[in-house]
Amino acid sequence: xxxxxxxxxxxxxxxxWLLVWHGAVWYLENIQGIRTEFILPAPLTVLTTLVSxxxxxxxxxxxLATLGRIFAGLLGGVAVGTVLAVLTQSFAxxxxxxxxxxxxxxxxxxASFILLIILWAPTGRVPAIVAALMVLxxxxxxxxxxxxxxxxxxxxxxxxxxFSRWKTVRLIYIPSVLPYFASACHTALGLAWKxxxxxxxxxxxxxxxxxxxxxxxxxxxxQDLFAWTLVVIVLSFLLERGLGALLGRLExxxxxxx
Amino acid sequence: xxxxxxxxxxxGVKVLDNFSLSWPDKGITLLSGPSGCGKTTFLRCLAGLQxxxxxxxxxxxxxxxxxxEDRLLPWRTAAQHITDVLPRERWGEAESWLELVELSGEGAxxxxxLSGGMKRRLALARALACGGGLLLLDEPFTGVDGDRAAxxxxxxxxxxxxxxxxxxxxxxxxxxxxxxxxxxxPLRRVEG
Numbered sequence: 170x171x172x173x174x175x176x177x178x179x180x181x182x183x184x185x186w187l188l189v190w191h192g193a194v195w196y197l198e199n200i201q202g203i204r205t206e207f208i209l210p211a212p213l214t215v216l217t218t219l220v221s222x223x224x225x226x227x228x229x230x231x232x233l234a235t236l237g238r239i240f241a242g243l244l245g246g247v248a249v250g251t252v253l254a255v256l257t258q259s260f261a262x263x264x265x266x267x268x269x270x271x272x273x274x275x276x277x278x279x280a281s282f283i284l285l286i287i288l289w290a291p292t293g294r295v296p297a298i299v300a301a302l303m304v305l306x307x308x309x310x311x312x313x314x315x316x317x318x319x320x321x322x323x324x325x326x327x328x329x330x331x332f333s334r335w336k337t338v339r340l341i342y343i344p345s346v347l348p349y350f351a352s353a354c355h356t357a358l359g360l361a362w363k364x365x366x367x368x369x370x371x372x373x374x375x376x377x378x379x380x381x382x383x384x385x386x387x388x389x390x391x392q393d394l395f396a397w398t399l400v401v402i403v404l405s406f407l408l409e410r411g412l413g414a415l416l417g418r419l420e421x422x423x424x425x426x427x
Numbered sequence: 428x429x430x431x432x433x434x435x436x437x438x439g440v441k442v443l444d445n446f447s448l449s450w451p452d453k454g455i456t457l458l459s460g461p462s463g464c465g466k467t468t469f470l471r472c473l474a475g476l477q478x479x480x481x482x483x484x485x486x487x488x489x490x491x492x493x494x495x496e497d498r499l500l501p502w503r504t505a506a507q508h509i510t511d512v513l514p515r516e517r518w519g520e521a522e523s524w525l526e527l528v529e530l531s532g533e534g535a536x537x538x539x540x541l542s543g544g545m546k547r548r549l550a551l552a553r554a555l556a557c558g559g560g561l562l563l564l565d566e567p568f569t570g571v572d573g574d575r576a577a578x579x580x581x582x583x584x585x586x587x588x589x590x591x592x593x594x595x596x597x598x599x600x601x602x603x604x605x606x607x608x609x610x611x612x613p614l615r616r617v618e619g
Binding site: 322323325326328329330331332336340341344 | 474476491492494496498500501502503511512553554557
């Protein structure tokens with residue numbers, strides 16, 4: 170019984186919203202007399218389209234290519250954001266140079282970035298670069314806050330008990346910053362998907378979910394648009410679960426403590 | 428051991444103002460005085476954690492301090508707290524330091540699983556394991572019952588490292604080899 174509950178918690182809301190979706194299609198078709206295939210395809214139509222797409226090898230290659238780009242962008246953004254946070258928290262000169270630049274990146278609309286990066290980089294790399302640029306300020310901000318809020322009493326204890334610089338980082342800074350880092354990664358993942366797929370829609374690389382979304386809009390294949398969007402949601406969910414598991418393991422020490 | 432003309436401020440208040448004190452270089456010396464008189468600032472100055480000016484300071488090398496707060500790492504076990512301050516070749520000593528403060532068998536526990544008194548004793552074990560030419564213990568037995576405090580202090584005496592400790596517990600007066608009554612701020616010696 171206990172094992173069924175989490176499943177029910179996930180499936181019941183899904184069933185509810187599918188019902189709402191189906192009800193809306195039925196209302197438009199039967200009460201309003203509107204043909205819905207171009208504006209809101211029925212759930213079953215989308216599912217059929219998805220199953221049909223999944224039967225082709227190209228579908229999996231396309232999904233994998235997008236997943237690879239988003240993951241690369243996420244990793245790049247997380248790595249650069251973390252390094253910049255350490256630099257800007259450690260050195261006044263780095264704070265002076267990099268902090269305004271990161272704030273500019275944070276404030277710049279994603280569409281502007283996409284259009285600029287299309288001019289500067291090969292088409293296939295634009296989504297990863299854009300995803301990284303969206304992730305970077307979030308990770309930088311959170312990790313910087315984590316470093317700044319590391320308990321000064323613990324740092325002083327480290328000094329009193331003759332911790333080396335590396336030991337201070339390993340035993341005090343990293344465990345203190347980890348919850349901020351994990352929170353940043355969760356937020357950044359959603360941003361990376363949104364920005365990365367948007368970049369694919371605008372730069373239309375050879376094999377990409379965004380490209381498929383773009384063509385389904387051009388050819389008014391709304392059921393394809395829905396199906397590919399579902400693919401993005403499922404991949405994002407899977408990546409989030411994987412990331413959650415990884416960060417959960419990293420935070421193991423803190424979990425034991427709490 | 429002695430300091431002469433020590434001056435230091437804490438939070439904008441001059442807590443030590445041309446303060447001078449000498450104490451034995453062996454055994455346990457108790458700094459006795461009311462809360463807020465400046466004992467903690469004095470111990471922090473001796474530990475090199477607070478800036479001060481002084482005409483003369485004669486101390487052994489590398490004094491080590493037990494802070495007034497436990498300052499334990501929530502993500503490290505009791506045994507790890509000890510090994511964290513020991514070189515790798517001395518990690519095997521962790522259990523004996525825990526034994527000294529009567530925490531045998533608690534090595535695998537995280538601070539959250541320990542009571543207030545146990546945390547205090549773990550913090551004390553860490554400071555003792557870290558070692559140094561002078562042990563500066565700031566209220567080491569807060570939350571520790573008197574009998575246990577007496578037993579632990581007896582074992583600390585056996586380490587033969589000079590100890591300068593502060594505390595309010597009246598039982599400590601009987602256990603210390605020398606008692607220096609203080610008052611303040613600014614901190615000053617009073618006749619006991």
